[in-house]
Ligand SMILES: Cc1ncc(C[n+]2csc(CCOP(=O)(O)OP(=O)(O)O)c2C)c(N)n1
């Protein structure tokens with residue numbers, strides 16, 4: 001199975017870290033992975049996005065033209081990816097920064113008030129991990145445990161103290177996703 | 185080595201070059217490949233090897249030229265505008281018969297263009313680029329793993345033929361991350377100064393003189409024939425390509441690098457609809473795999489070439505097909521990367537015609 | 538009512554793309570004020586470089602070109618030779634001018650070409666992400682001098698005005714800074730003299746402006762201004778290095 005996701009938001013929201021972490025976890029599980037970041041002027045202050053594919057077989061194109069899953073951290077990202085989503089695809093939205101509803105009715109939508117959830121967890125910066133945790137719980141490209149392990153290779157030195165709150169953020173996201181799936 | 189590392193293409197290239205025995209890097213910053221020199225700047229000093237940021241690409245290639253004349257494995261990396269500036273050096277290197285490796289992470293052009301991925305330097309790379317009758321070996325990987333693997337081959341081929349090898353990639357292959365496994369380190373302690381190198385005569389019976397110059401036309405013609413003989417051998421022995429799902433294919437896509445990779449997805453999409461497309465992917469762009477294309481011309485209904493340019497490799501494909509079958513084309517310009525779906529849509533326009 | 542602040546008319550209405558605290562904006566402003574004050578705007582052609590200020594033509598509203606990286610002085614020479622009535626400027630960073638374009642710069646100066654260069658020295662390659670440049674200080678860590686700039690590997694910072702001042706071609710050569718209002722006023726005065734040199738056809742003029750690059754220095758705007766004072770100005774002293782008779 002090939003599972004691809006687009007993660008998109010402002011530069012500085014941890015879009016790239018979330019994507020790299022997912023790719024690293026996929027690699028840890030012995031899967032094929034590609035991580036394709038946007039780069040260039042659009043990153044200065046503008047939106048940043050990355051395409052991550054995790055697969056059991058070799059991956060052809062690393063580009064996701066029409067996503068089956070998207071993690072959307074800000075409004076411009078929703079505007080950009082909503083029209084491109086595949087039917088029945090899942091959009092996971094950072095509701096705090098996306099003040100509108102999804103217009104399409106043929107996609108699944110999980111809105112998380114992630115900024116506030118992050119504050120409750122004690123660190124405003126873990127929004128990316130909450131949303132990633134939710135995505136991984138729903139689509140299961142990798143195990144949450146592997147993601148948590150992967151954190152250790154990204155948050156080193158002084159940042160090591162952030163591992164714990166990031167782990168909790170992943171778990172919290174997964175929990176929110178489980179509620180969401182239960183409700184559905 | 186066994187261990188897989190998640191790496192950016194632009195860094196994997198540097199690490200692979202280092203393991204393949206690159207003893208010296210000379211270069212000048214340019215997007216979208218700055219991670220490559222930056223990686224070298226960290227690693228080369230650790231290993232006691234040379235990293236030097238030149239004042240320009242003109243200087244960088246001439247530093248490589250100098251290092252190459254001592255028989256030392258040397259490399260530079262750049263992107264299109266920088267590669268344009270290096271053309272004079274390439275031409276000198278060709279006629280001096282010294283080995284080196286150059287990586288071009290192609291970006292949108294012409295002129296300053298942009299920094300998005302492109303393939304518009306195919307002509308420049310494969311047809312010479314600088315003045316005179318020369319070629320470089322040109323190889324075009326399409327995954328990060330292949331980038332890493334081919335860096336080893338690049339240095340081997342360069343030394344084997346005393347020729348410049350160009351590794352043609354683009355910003356997409358440079359920026360994306362994939363797990364890579366590197367081949368074993370080349371033992372640089374075994375490197376010996378070649379017989380022809382200019383390092384001071386020492387115990388040698390003769391002086392070594394490495395120049396690209398002969399004021400007499402007869403002499404220069406001989407130098408040219410040496411080159412042409414070498415190119416004939418290379419065309420004979422070093423052609424590399426991948427055939428993907430060609431066995432039962434009714435149609436063949438031809439593409440290289442990033443676009444070839446995207447085309448593999450196009451082929452999956454098409455096959456899901458019952459359209460049997462295969463891919464012929466040249467890995468060496470020079471020497472070009474013309475025979476395989478020529479042979480496949482009897483099996484397929486038509487060829488569909490797709491590139492991020494206005495049809496550069498297309499000309500070589502057409503020469504190989506030699507009128508036996510139609511060759512159609514779809515290209516994107518200026519740094520736009522086509523999607524797999526778009527390529528399929530364009531392909532389908534030629535069905536049932 | 539007295540106007541105490543006004544946007545120079547040579548400045549366009551576009552928001553700049555420079556990072557917060559970057560002094561490219563300040564340099565643009567003083568150039569634009571001088572274009573207003575001298576009435577030169579409509580006569581001016583600016584040759585922009587390849588560097589962060591490649592977008593300069595978005596912000597200063599004159600006729601504009603972008604030279605190939607480093608070639609601005611050659612391109613400006615071409616314009617001025619065939620169209621001497623135009624007021625011709627280049628605006629270049631330290632990578633563009635002092636590294637890849639040093640030959641064009643030195644020879645434009647040696648020929649006494651009647652053009653004016655504003656030279657932004659921020660000690661690194663801003664646009665490409667903070668690599669070492671010819672004006673990077675000894676010991677300074679950049680993305681291509683990860684262990685700090687070492688004289689034995691990378692040589693020493695290049696002092697462009699001091700070097701050009703030894704030549705006969707240039708009419709006016711100075712170095713200013715943009716780290717405080719006094720320095721900014723002084724820098725503006727320098728550029729005004731450079732303009733005069735060109736208008737009077739006295740020869741080549743260049744003003745270096747010691748600038749900041751908070752993003753790649755990985756500093757806040759305030760920290761980067763402090764760094765200029767503390768570390769950069771002692772190595773790159775301010776002043777006029779050459780002024781032929783008639784420049785004022
Ligand atoms: C021939 C060529 N080589 C390299 C580049 C890449 N490049 C773009 S801007 C730049 C340097 C910019 O640095 P600087 O001149 O110091 O200006 P700043 O961005 O700091 O204002 C380089 C090397 C290019 N565009 N063309």
Ligand code: SF4
Pocket residue numbers: 554555556558559560561589659663664749750751752753
């Ligand atoms: S990178 Fe540096 S020079 Fe460029 S705009 Fe930002 S602060 Fe200014």
